[in-house]
Amino acid sequence: MHIAYLTPEYPHEKTGHSGGMGTSIKNLVSRLVVKGHQITIVVYGQKTQEKFDENGIHFHLIKQKKYKIGGFYFYRKNIENYINKHLKNVDLLEAPDWTGITAFMKLKMPLIIRFHGSDTYFCHVENRPQKKKNKYFESNAVSKAQAYIAPTQFAGSTSMRLFNLPMDLLKVIPYGLDLSQFINEDISNYNPFTILNVGTLIRKKGVFQLVQVFEKVLEKYPQSQLTFIGGDSNDVQTGAHSTWELIQNITPPLVLENINYLGKVPYSQVQEHIRKAHVCVYPSLAETLGMVTIESMAMGKAVVNTNIGWAQDLIEDRVDGYMHHPDDIDNYVTSINKLFSDEKEVNRIGQNAINSVASKFDINHLVEENVKFYQYVLGL
Incomplete structure (x- = not known):
């Protein structure tokens, strides 16, 4: 088959920073x-208009355009015209739900929408109001698809319900990992009393709850260190332009002394930070899956994770990780303190995590699930 992917991000030096969406596409x-x-691969919103081939993949970068009025409509039509003109031999196009990028498009090939996480979904999960135009764009976009893929049952069923779509058009296929890229030869070799959180520094990732957790962990283990890795962001609740500055302003100085914020870090270095962490903690309030959770598990880390919806597909509590609601501060503290004090438990959870990820998230197995679903949609 000839399969095309429309995306706002992809891990490549020419396309800029990429998050979990781009990483999952690249793995596949x-x-x-x-x-x-x-x-x-069609990457929109780019600084330049460019085509090139690399590692057997055809890349099309579509330059971001500005319009005096109606840019939300005319840029989508620009992408539509480009795809219909330059991708005539494509059998199938996959696009994300995020921002409803395929709204108003009339494409000449079948469309599958993968639920990476729409504004509609995240507003619902976070229980915050959504702009009507965002809901309209995303509803218009997803209605044009022939089928849908979601990385977890929770993300899929929730999205289908919010967009009033028939459940029989949904297929749940987790994001996959190339496990050969996540090797940790000695899971017992880590920097003691270190806590790592990887991801955008944003309220919905539970970073404020994590700071509260860390403050209590310090009471028992004053030598503990908390490290944040990821881009900064504004804060929708307070209007602050920097979440990191907000954390600094509200955190006691003695606690702040033991918190390190590294900002964006090259992916290869992120892996080394994961490898050296004692515990990885992800108290997120809103995800569709959470790539860093399974990446950390693949490297044999003891993960203390959120327990909301999507997380049920990732972890079996106290078997291959720990799970708590992000607001359950005391149980997070209890789990981290237990892992800090029990080396055997760290190794047990870490080894079970490796085995679990290998059984559920190996890209070599999941690629076949994607192919079979693509063929089903095409009637092959």
Whole structure:
């Protein structure tokens, strides 16, 4: 098959920073190429208009355009015209739900929407109001698809319900990992009393709850260190332009002395930070899956994770990780303190995490699930 992916991000030096969406696409298409499928990646919102081939993948970068009025409509039509003109031999196009990028488009090939996390979904999960135009764009976009894929049952069923779509068009296929890229030869070798959180520094990731947790952990383990890795962001609740500055302003100085914020870090270095962490903690309030959770588990880390919806597909509590609601500060503290004091438990959870990820998130197995679903949609 010739499969195309429309995306606002992809891990490549020419396309800028990429998050979990871009990483999950790269993991998938890398294996599809190995399986002999033809792949085209269309990255919109770029600084330049460019085409190039690399590692068996055809790349199309679509430059961001500005319009005096109606940019939300005319830029989408610009992307539509580009796809219909330059991707004539494509069998299938996959696009994200986020921002409703395929709204108003009339595409000449079948469309699958993958639920990476729409504004509609996140507003619902976070229980915050949504702008009507965002809901309209995303509803218009998803209504044009022939089928839908979600990384977890929770994300999929919630999204289908919010957009009033028939459940029989949904397929749940987790994001996959190339496990050969997540090797930790000695899971017992880590920096003691270190806590790591990887992801955008934003309220919905539970970063404020984590700071509260850390303050209590310090009472028993004053030598503890908390490290944040990820881009800064504004804060929707307070209007602050920097979440990191907000954390600094509201955190006691003695606690702040033991918190390190590294900002954005090259991916290879992120892996090394994960490898050296004693515990990885992800008290997120809103995800569709949470790539860093399974990446940390793949490297044999003891993870203390959120327990909301999507997380039920990732972790079995106290078997291959720990799970608590982000607002359950005391139980987070209890779990972290237990892991800090019990080396055998750290190794047990870490080894079970490796085994669990290998059984559920190996891209070599999941690529076949994607192919079969693509073929089903195409009637092959």
